[in-house]
Amino acid sequence: MRDTSHIASSTPHSQTLPAIQSSPFGAFWRALWAVVWKDLAAELRSRELLSSMLVFALLVILIFNFALELDARERANVTSGVLWVTFTFAGTLGLNRSMAIEKDRGCLDGLLLAPVDRSAIYFGKAFGNLVFMLVVELIVLPVYSLLYNTNLFLPGLLLVILLGSIGYVAVGTLLASMAVQARTRDVLLPILLFPVVIPVVIAAVKGSGGFLQGIPMDEITPWINLLIVYDVIFTAVAFMVFDYVVEE
């Protein structure tokens, strides 16, 4: 048997109590960044989540490229739709995987046992998911530009993609943490997510299409406003209800 004499010789419990850094605000940010760091570090090693999202996204735009033989005018009309179909479905894969990693080895319980405001865990997971989604989008955009011969690097379009992704991830992370408790989590997440996220997808498709088709800014602004309002409301809702969603 293993030699455990070093354990017995250690100082007793009361004398070894490690100091705890206890400012509530500091604890919130420390926990948030710890979750982000953990997700990024684990993903850099495994590349499970990003590779599945990326392969799926590239396959979708490739299939659309062969399925739709489009002239320049039609391309501008359908590009926003194709892009957001790609982003939302790839995003669902990522959200599912991100929470499944927490559930499979009981790590979600490990997170919930920490003496921090549980919204810090939500924001940490959401920020990590947003980073993964933006990475996939940053790779998909130039590939799409090449395949469809369309310039997608328009500041307005990039802003819509950022706002749409924030809204999608804000709701998606909350619903994924709910769906992960169920045995049918892979099927359940899209069923829960898509009805709720419809306003984001519509606003993002309209806003993206507006920039691609050169529509006047005053016609695009309402869609951008809708995205901002949706992002703020659903981030606030998630902040308030996450604790109840994850607790039995």
Added chain:
Amino acid sequence: MIEVRKLVKRFGLKSVLRGLDFQVEAGEFVALLGPNGAGKTTFLRILASLSRPSLGDVRIGGYSLPAQASAVRRRLGVVSHLPLLYGDLTAAENLRFYGRMYGVADLNQRVDAVLELVGLAARQRDLVRTFSRGMQQRLAIGRAVLHDPEVMLFDEPHTGLDQDASNMLDTILREVAARGRTVVMTSHDLARTADLASRFDVLSRGAIVASVRRGEIETDQLPRFYREAVREA
């Protein structure tokens, strides 16, 4: 240290815990025995603030659940049959991550000390997914004692371990308890708990149906005590 009164937990129409009463003094090691489906894990999850009681009063270290859950969590270390560790992080990275979540000061030194405690210092840079089940469970104990909690909850910690790994785990459990911590451990392995616990409570059909201290019963009488308690419940 732990005080539970008239605890009820319902999942829909089904009551899993039915008016459970339970007290543990500081420094006690209580083995919570019971058949499958008795409500042991549900009870431990409520103590760990992972599940809300439907009715009843739960206090740990003077703090009430769920109202003061954060203060309770700071005082708790939990080990379950799942390791609660990330396979794609190393042993040291896992502990550093949880240390940040708990706000442990002097984290690097504390992580080194804990890895030494559970005998994994030499494997600290290895990914946890390369560890055997026994090593993962030792690291899980390291994770649970990282912030030096006053109360430790173990939920079937021997599940899936072979004989050697179980013996090694028992040694660590004894040392964890010897440092004055209050320990509650669920198990249905009487032989293992007999050598570890200072008190044996039997949980059956959602309530504590019998309780005995180590000095009050011979170790070889424990299986009969358990069988009779479950039968009479």
